[in-house]
Structures are given as structure tokens and as C-alpha cells.
Amino acid sequence: MIIVLKPNITRKDESAVLKEIRKLGYKPHVMRGGERTVIGAIGDERTHQTLETLTSWPQVESVMPVQKRYKLIRREAHKANSTIDVRGNLIGGRKFHVMAGPCSVESETQLMSTANAVKEAGATVLRGGAFKPRTSPYEFQGLGEKGLKMLARARRETGLAIITELLSEAHVQMVAEYADILQIGARNAQNFQLLIAAAKTGKPVLLKRGLSMKIEEWLLAGEYVLSNNNCSLMFCERGIRTFETYTRNTLDLATIPIIKKESHCPIVIDPSQGVGRADLVVAMCKGAVAMGADALLIEVHPNPAEAWSDGAQQLTLDGFKTLMNELKPFIAAAGRE
Amino acid sequence: MIIVLKPNITRKDESAVLKEIRKLGYKPHVMRGGERTVIGAIGDERTHQTLETLTSWPQVESVMPVQKRYKLIRREAHKANSTIDVRGNLIGGRKFHVMAGPCSVESETQLMSTANAVKEAGATVLRGGAFKPRTSPYEFQGLGEKGLKMLARARRETGLAIITELLSEAHVQMVAEYADILQIGARNAQNFQLLIAAAKTGKPVLLKRGLSMKIEEWLLAGEYVLSNNNCSLMFCERGIRTFETYTRNTLDLATIPIIKKESHCPIVIDPSQGVGRADLVVAMCKGAVAMGADALLIEVHPNPAEAWSDGAQQLTLDGFKTLMNELKPFIAAAGRE
Amino acid sequence: MIIVLKPNITRKDESAVLKEIRKLGYKPHVMRGGERTVIGAIGDERTHQTLETLTSWPQVESVMPVQKRYKLIRREAHKANSTIDVRGNLIGGRKFHVMAGPCSVESETQLMSTANAVKEAGATVLRGGAFKPRTSPYEFQGLGEKGLKMLARARRETGLAIITELLSEAHVQMVAEYADILQIGARNAQNFQLLIAAAKTGKPVLLKRGLSMKIEEWLLAGEYVLSNNNCSLMFCERGIRTFETYTRNTLDLATIPIIKKESHCPIVIDPSQGVGRADLVVAMCKGAVAMGADALLIEVHPNPAEAWSDGAQQLTLDGFKTLMNELKPFIAAAGRE
Amino acid sequence: MIIVLKPNITRKDESAVLKEIRKLGYKPHVMRGGERTVIGAIGDERTHQTLETLTSWPQVESVMPVQKRYKLIRREAHKANSTIDVRGNLIGGRKFHVMAGPCSVESETQLMSTANAVKEAGATVLRGGAFKPRTSPYEFQGLGEKGLKMLARARRETGLAIITELLSEAHVQMVAEYADILQIGARNAQNFQLLIAAAKTGKPVLLKRGLSMKIEEWLLAGEYVLSNNNCSLMFCERGIRTFETYTRNTLDLATIPIIKKESHCPIVIDPSQGVGRADLVVAMCKGAVAMGADALLIEVHPNPAEAWSDGAQQLTLDGFKTLMNELKPFIAAAGRE
Numbered sequence A, B, C, D: 001m002i003i004v005l006k007p008n009i010t011r012k013d014e015s016a017v018l019k020e021i022r023k024l025g026y027k028p029h030v031m032r033g034g035e036r037t038v039i040g041a042i043g044d045e046r047t048h049q050t051l052e053t054l055t056s057w058p059q060v061e062s063v064m065p066v067q068k069r070y071k072l073i074r075r076e077a078h079k080a081n082s083t084i085d086v087r088g089n090l091i092g093g094r095k096f097h098v099m100a101g102p103c104s105v106e107s108e109t110q111l112m113s114t115a116n117a118v119k120e121a122g123a124t125v126l127r128g129g130a131f132k133p134r135t136s137p138y139e140f141q142g143l144g145e146k147g148l149k150m151l152a153r154a155r156r157e158t159g160l161a162i163i164t165e166l167l168s169e170a171h172v173q174m175v176a177e178y179a180d181i182l183q184i185g186a187r188n189a190q191n192f193q194l195l196i197a198a199a200k201t202g203k204p205v206l207l208k209r210g211l212s213m214k215i216e217e218w219l220l221a222g223e224y225v226l227s228n229n230n231c232s233l234m235f236c237e238r239g240i241r242t243f244e245t246y247t248r249n250t251l252d253l254a255t256i257p258i259i260k261k262e263s264h265c266p267i268v269i270d271p272s273q274g275v276g277r278a279d280l281v282v283a284m285c286k287g288a289v290a291m292g293a294d295a296l297l298i299e300v301h302p303n304p305a306e307a308w309s310d311g312a313q314q315l316t317l318d319g320f321k322t323l324m325n326e327l328k329p330f331i332a333a334a335g336r337e
Helices: A011-023 A052-056 A108-121 A145-158 A169-178 A192-200 A215-226 A255-262 A271-275 A278-290 A317-333 B011-023 B052-056 B108-121 B145-158 B169-178 B192-200 B215-226 B255-262 B271-275 B278-291 B317-333 C011-023 C052-056 C108-121 C145-158 C169-178 C192-200 C215-226 C255-262 C271-275 C278-291 C317-333 D011-023 D052-056 D108-121 D145-158 D169-178 D192-200 D215-226 D255-262 D271-275 D278-290 D317-333
Strands: A002-005 A027-032 A037-042 A060-064 A084-086 A089-091 A097-101 A125-127 A161-165 A181-184 A205-208 A233-237 A267-269 A295-299 B002-005 B027-032 B037-042 B060-064 B084-086 B089-091 B097-101 B125-127 B161-165 B181-184 B205-208 B233-237 B267-269 B295-299 C002-005 C027-032 C037-042 C060-064 C084-086 C089-091 C097-101 C125-127 C161-165 C181-184 C205-208 C233-237 C267-269 C295-299 D002-005 D027-032 D037-042 D060-064 D084-086 D089-091 D097-101 D125-127 D161-165 D181-184 D205-208 D233-237 D267-269 D295-299
Touching (some): A002 A011, A011 A037, A027 C037, A108 A145, A108 A317, A125 A295, A169 A192, A169 B169, A192 A215, A215 A233, A233 A255, A255 A267, A267 A278, A278 D255, B011 B027, B097 B108, B145 B169, B192 B215, B215 B255, B278 B317, B278 C278, C052 C060, C097 C108, C108 C145, C108 C317, C125 C295, C145 C161, C161 C169, C181 C192, C255 C267, C271 C278, C278 C317, D011 D037, D108 D125, D161 D169, D181 D192, D205 D215
Parallel strands (some): A097 A125, A205 A233, A267 A295, B097 B125, B097 B295, B125 B161, B267 B295, C097 C295, D125 D161, D181 D205
Antiparallel strands (some): B002 B037, B002 B060, B084 B089, C084 C089, D002 D037, D084 D089
């Protein structure tokens, strides 16, 4: 930690700060500049108590951490890229993956027609929400376990792995029984009890970025998964909330090189939530592939205009097929398969 | 709903839209302008399916809702201000209330000295976290039930009501047994399963605004509480996340007149989380009182520099006493007691 | 400056950094922690070259400034509050001031009826735009010099001082001839050439905060005025741009105590731009007064529904009179006249 | 425009609104729903007065525009992509362009070594700031005309076209004399007088997006250029300001398909300002190319650690060469040359 004192502090006030720093377990190191004094406090910022509370002292101007707060997730902890085995598919490896399917599971017909179409176009994982977090209590909340059973049937018939959202601690066992990947949604990205419960199932976890989550907070939320003995973590960027209203969210593609630099976990991009408009999805996918994403998570629906949720952002089955063809040269240019 | 068509659409394309509007349960109303056609779709936007999915159609430029999506919470549903009885204190009535106490419950000594001091200075509710949602898994997570027991003892000895955070569905029964008000934190503001579980206890619920929650979304999250048969809901503004880094968050005091206008529920202001710096808390409190807030939620600690969480934003016991004195003329000017 | 090195850097790489720090005019001070090395670089960060460029070196993790970059504007440079004399009215002193008038000057009738009404209700400064920065080139751009002449006439007849916006270097002489205060709008808050030109007229300058301007940047923009030999600077908060769309902007009232703490200049609040809705203006004004603002800048129009710009946020003449009455107890509670 | 009335409005109040709508030049069209009445006002929203002022009426709940406010810039006005001829290079055509060079022109040596290196690596335009908008008045403000002369010399010796920033109306003639493209910076993106002055020179204009500029506002700022008889306009995305602090700005790559969809102008991406960190620039460039950008604007410096401005984000000469090689497969995959 770096503690910056206010200008013209007396030696007595300075001593009081030094004493407190030692009391909290750090070794202080004083640097006197022309105008103000700066103290470096040496010690492990993660195991000792935080010194940030010193900002409540009148003689202290600011306190700045120098250490990264995450441990297991960071690149230094695991030099190679982590890969996650999902029914034989390695996510984070040389092969590029596409997870696709409807926003919500609505019916057997809707799900099976989508599953067959995305499988044929090249997807390896089927997405579909059985429990839906909805802004209003009057909106469709998902089919629940009935939806999970439909997903299981789609897996049996197509061989696709299943990703579906977990949004309640009370459903952990049930959802883990059906899903191959547990998705933690943006609204629950800092629901730490849910993250711990998901981690303990041992299933791969896909952690979406919260609407206004800083990258450091996202990495630390991921640390909740790894520190609960589950290394199968993927990050998923799905757009952050900004002042722009043209798109539903602002898809922050810079997270691709950043997650690769700071951590060893795979990074997945969700362009459907990211922009919220089907007509922009194709371009976002091309960018994500070129920038080194490990996988895409894409909403596809046989008839978006009649979807029970988020119709505006879902591709048609034909639109998805075209997309997959258009991505091929970019996947090759990115050195992936 | 208003459906705006793209310029120069054929009558055939227009007819297809009209047909779909009728199919989804609305009555269409066509307005032809010089350049483009606009369709008003008449029907209850909350009970029929959404027409927003029409934006996935190529002939549609945009779809705009005209109806508010919340029902029970809105001012029209209950003309008078709702008041909430918390151990004989009416929140939302003529009397202005202050809820104060430490960020986290740390020990009997810390809690009792704070409880006695805030009681003496005029607070009516004691705050204190027993379960803490922390950004990092390596930070202090709260004393758990041991902390709740300390809060209960403080209530017995001082007569103060207790507010404490609920952050897991698994703790609902336990926390409801000890608390007079269940606090739902900013990170869980759209954890709808937790909101439903809290509502079902019948205890008063204080719902903090999420870090990047639009006012409409906040009202709809409150609707989850009321629609689960719990009318004892308070909203609590605690700052939103913006680009500004001087303060921890940007405290959006405009929410005071807005919540009063849109809903009948009390509005509480949390300046400690809102700005994250004790030296700015006094001014924010004065503003909140003048603008018509019903209560304040303030962090107070006997020794902020050694607090186990959020020391920078906690007032000292003396600081709190001074604040309460300085607020008096503003409470009077606002016509409150 | 504090330079944080990456973990496990060789002594040779460290030496290269130390050499560069000395070359750029600073004295380095090395602190070796368990995991990484931190270097304090002592020197005046404002006169030496910046060390932030060191972040381009592979062995450097981050560089953090410790010094504030503003000089003349800061509280330490002038312990007392600065006051600004505007035709005999001292802004920033014990007396609270209200600046009011239409968004745009539209006609003699509109301006004179407003001027007389706001004068009678207690305003001391008349606002009115003669040059308008409009988002679209097809919107009303202001009456130009004709509008300035109307403002001058209103001053002669009512004795009110005049504030009007300057938006082009080409108009500096003309606008300065008519205005008592030059207003720099949010969109030009970092148009430094305009700030310098305004400063050089010697007239008082009111500097609005840019839509996404950090407080430090705002203070530094103000420093452009003071460092060009003009001490008559007022800051004006008018709302920042956030994700919230209920209000036009998010009025950041925390700027009141912050500007008072960091600088010696008066702070003015513009609630009309801040929320963009007349029905919320009264509450915002009460908050601003209670929090210690020195003045308000309020849009008032005889017939808002027919205003040529920003009708939604302008008060009627009656509405303004009511507001002035409702503010009285808060002005008294704040210890102002 | 769509005018939504509040629930339970009397017929008299409704009539008053209808009368005002007619008075302002629109034809009203009433739609009565179960709960509230909605009025469609037919007329050209750009030539008539705005109806948004109606929101100041007590019986009106909201007013929503249905028409796009830009005319000349929009795709419908010019179906083909516009191309801009810059010394024989067509920007916006099939060939992909790279504009590269130092943030600031510092010296002949610095500029010429950079110019030669970027030319050799494949750039066609040389960037370099002679007038610099700096947050603090104490920072390096650029070499002024001396810097422009150096740019002109670099053009003579390398054949590269020149892009440089215009930041004052007072410099328009001077800068236009030396530059092939006038750059309008983010801080001046809504300095409309500067935009008009730039347009009138007839030189190509590159308009950066403001830090918190909505896409609609950006298009309208561009409309200021086209409506002043200058069709040679390029948009340049350079990152918006959000809550994220890991990167300097959040580079919004979704602007690439959006500008292509809404307008006929070329879109250029500036990854250097966009992320502010050289180590992320390569990935951002790949994404921009894949998504269909027409050109890149990249900061390159012979020795970033000693740059006089923005060292952290400038590539080395070698780094730029590597980048250009790595981009080749993506340029090919995007169907460009």
C-alpha cells in the first residue's frame, strides 16, 4: 500500500500514522518529497488487514493498493491456458467453439428444431434458459425443471452439451443434474453465495460479467469459484451498461486480450446480449473471433418475432447458418480450428 | 406499444406487421406520415405478449412501449404515502428517521458502544452487517449468526430496531428471526429469488438500488416484493456507478422526488456507500433531508481506522452526534420532526 | 510518482528503470516487498516530465501519480472563499444568489416579461442564451447579437446582471461587451482555446462541468482560466451523463462539498439542465441550497410549451415565484441570506 | 412525434393538447387505449417546432420522437459507400488504410524516423499533433506551426498524406494549408463552430466521437459538416468513457456496423486512444479489421517511454511493423486489400 499524507503534516501526526501501519502488520517506508510525504507500507495486502481505512484519518490524503487482489485466477498462477472439458470438447484449446440456442426453452418443437439446426451448422454446445431472471414479475419466468428435461432430451438426440442458467441456490442440485455448464448471469455475477454453491457442484461454470462490473471485480468473483476447488471456470463478456442507448449494452471486446493477459481461463463472448440487435450480431462475432475469443454464446430461435423473451436479439436458423459460414475465414486467420 | 416502420415499406410488408400485432393480442391503429408509417398497438402491454420482438422484423425500425410496467408500486395504486411500522416507528410518515451503526458487526464492545451512542444522538434503528458480500473471497465475510445474536442483544438493551443484510436464500429464516428490517444489498437488487424469499417472510424490506440499475428496473424489482404480498417496502438510494472516481459512487439524490412521484413507498438515503468518504457524508445528509427523504442509513464506528470493512466511509461517534445536531434546522425546514 | 514493477524482475531490469527515472529529473526511492518492488520517484510532477510513459516498459506494471495537478485553483492556494463581484453582487459570499431566465432569448416580450418576473421574485442575475449550441444543425441556433442587445436592454430596465453563453472564439469581443458573466457550456468545457480567450477578457467566467468530465479534469480546466490571469471563476454543476434515462442527466450534488474542499471558487448548481424536467427542479434546488451551493442557475420561461429550446425543463413565472418562497427556510437553515 | 397522456385525463385537457399540436404545425391522431390515450402527431419533426416542450404540460406523461433527425448523413440519402480521396488514396473503398505516427510532433528526428518506418510498414497517412488539447495548462501544448512545417516536410519526403488536429477556429486557415485531413478531437466533437469552420475549408474532416457522445449525437455533429457543403467526412471511434478503469476508455467496436448501417461515411478506429495501453492495441486492430472498419489511426513513436505525451499507448516502430504483418490475414478475410 502507498499512503500519501497531506501537505505540511507535523512529525507527530506522521508518527501516529507510522504506528498504526505497524500495528496493522505492515513495515512502513517513508519518502519525503518537497511538498508532501509518501509512505510505502510493505506487507501482504491480502493477508494483513487493509490500510485503506487510514483514509478516515485527517492527516491522510489517499491510500493506494499496489498488489493485485486475486491469486488463483491470475496468469502467474498457471502459465498455460486452462482448458475445460465439456463432454469431450476442450474449451480454451485450439478448437474454436460455438454455443447456440434459444434465449428461453419454450417447447419441445422450438428446442429440437433449434438444436438440430445449430448442430448441423457446427455448434458444439446448446444454450437455453429454463429459469429466467426477468426484470418484471409479470414476464415469463421460464419452464423450470420441465425445460431442463427438454434440454436433456436434446442432448441425447443431438450429442450437444448443455449450458443453462442457474439463478437460485435452491436449484443448484437440480440444475447441476441436467447441465454440462452452469451459467451465472450478469445480475448474479456478485451473488457470491450462488457462486460458491455453483463451484461446489464441480461442474464447469460460465461467469458472465455484471452490467457495471470492473474487470478486477470480475476476476475476484471468478476467484470465488477457484478458491472453492473448482478450476473449470470460463469468463463471458456480455456487454456493460453505458450511456449509449442505440445498443442494449456496450460489448467490451477489449476484455478478450485483458482476460488472456490477467488470467489463464477461457473467454467467451455473448454478442446477443451484448448488442441486443440481431442485425449487429454477425459483425460482433467476427471481431470476437479475430481478437482471440475461445467461444461464442449466441441466441438462435426458429421465429424470433414470437419468442417469449428477447426476440430482438435472436438470430433465425438461417441467419445462424450464414453466420457460421462467414466466420470460417476469421477462425482460420486467428489460427483456430 | 408504438411500432415505427422503416421508410418506403410496401403495403404488403405493412399488412404482415398488422397481422402479427393482432395475433399477439393487440388492436393496431395506423398513422401514415409523409415519410413513414407509425402503428399504435392498443392493448395491455403487461398481460399480452410483448411486441418488442417485432424489432427483429426487417420492415420495423423501432418499437416503443407507452405503458409503465409496474402496477402495485405506482403512485396511482395508492394515493397516500405508505408508512411502515418498525417496532412502533412509522417510516414514511411525518417523523424523520435515522438508521445508524457499523458497516460490519465486529464484537460486543464495538456494537454496544455504537448502539448506545447512536441511540443517544437520536437514531431509532441500528444497522450492522452480520453477513457481508465482499468483492474478494479473502476479505472478512461477517460473523454470521453470532453477529445476529449481538444485534438482538443490542436491541434488548437499547430498544433500537435492527436492520441487517440478507444475502442468501439459505439464511432467510435465520435472518428474519433476528431482524426488524431485511436489507437487500445493491449487488442482489436483481436477485429475484432472494427478493421473493424476503417478501414471503412478511418482514419490512429495504431494497437498495443496484450499481447500474435504472429507476424503472428498481421499481420493478420492488414490484417483486409487493406482488408477493408484502407491502412493507422501502427504497434505498446508495449511489450508482459512473465514470467519476473522486467518490466511490455517484449518489443520485434526484431519486427522492422521483420515487415519491412514481411510487407510494418510503425513500431512504445511504450517503456512506453513496460517496464512500466520511468527510462528504454531512453535506449529503443535509441535501437528502431538504429534498424530502424519509430516512437516512449511516455508517458509524467507534474507530473507523480499525474497522474490518469500509473504514473510509464510517463516521466516528462524535462525528455522528455533530451531524445529528446540524441536521435539525433542515429537518424543521422540510416540515418533518 | 509511484512506479510498481512486475513480480520477479531482474536487478538489471530494475536498474534500467531507475536510470530512466533519474534521467527524467526525479530521485528514485526503492522499496522491496515480498513479492514485488515499488519505486517512489521524488520530484515535482508538474514541472518535470511525466513518468507515466514508463508504463510502456515491459518491466513496469503501473505508475500512479501522488500529487494533485492543479495549483492556483486549489484550496491551499487561497484559504478563504473567493468571491466574485458581479455588478455589486458578491457571488461566493454570505448572500445566496439566483440566476434565472429563459434557455434562449426569443423576443423582447418574452425576455422582458421573464426579467421583470424573476427580478421581482428575488433573482439578481438574468440568464438567456443568444448563441445556442444545438445538437442538430436544423435546430434554432439563437438570435446572436440581436439577442445580446435585448439582454442589455433588460439589464438597463431591471438592474439585473447578465449571464450568457460564449461558444466561439470568434465572438469573444462581442459577447464580453454585453455580458457580466461569460458562461462556458458543458460541450466546450475542455475547449481550452475558448477558455483562454474568455479568461483574457477579464470578465467573470462560469465554467459548466462537461457531460463526462471527472472532477479533477474540471478543476484543471478551471486552472486554464486562473493561469491566464483571471481569478473570477465559478464552477457550475449541470449534471453528468450516466446510464439513467429517467432524467436528462444525473445531477451530481456531491460536487458542492467537493469543490468547496478542493478549491476556493464559488459553486453554482444548474438543476434545469441537471434533471431536464421542470417537475423535479424544486426538490433539486432545495438540496443544493442545503448542501452549501453559492448560487442557482434556473431556466424560466413565460410559456414553456412554446419555448424554442428545452421547454421540458423550464419553470413558468409562477412556478419560479413559488420556488423562491419555498427555498427561504432552507437558505436560512444553511446560514445564508 | 408520439404524445402519451397521463391516465384519466379529462376530454378538456385532451383538447388543449390537440389544439397546441395543431398550433405547432402537426396533424394529431388520437388513439384511445384501455388505460390511457396516445396521440400521434404527423408532420416533419425537423422543420416544424419540436413537440417535446409538451412534456412541460401537466396532462402529458411523455413525448417520443419517431423520426431520425439527421438527413444528409444517413444511408438512405446515399446508398453507396462514400469514398474520400486523400492524395490519391480512397478511404472507404476496397483498400484498407492505416494512418500512423506519433501522438505529438516533437522534433524532425522523431517525426522523420517514424514517418519512414510507418511508410515502409505499409501506412498511407502520417498522423502527428502540432496543436495538442491537454487536460492541464502545465502540460506540453504542441509545437504549433513549427510542427505543421515538419509534417509538410515529412509528406514531401515520404509521399504520405498528413492528418493533424484542428482545435481552434483561429487556426483554421493555417492548419488547412498544411493538412490533408483535418482531425476534430473528442473534446471538440460538439464544438459546432469549429466543425463549421473545418467544413468550410473543403478539406476532408475526421470527426472523433466525443467521450460521452451518443451515436445519434455523433451523426448529427457530422451533419454539421455535410450541411456546410463538405461531403468528405470520416467518423473515428476512439473509445467512450465508462466506469471501467483498466483501460483508458472503452473502445466501442459496435460503431463499425452501426455507422455503416446508419450512414454512408467511412469509419476509422483509433485503438491507441481507445484502450490507452500499447499491449492491447494489436488485438483491438484485429477486431476492427474483421468487423469492417475502413481504416485505423495508430500512435507510433520511436521511444514511447520518452514521448512528450501519451507514452503509454504508443507502439514502437518494431511493434508497428509486427502489427502490420499480423493484420494481413484478417484484412484478406474481411475481403479488403
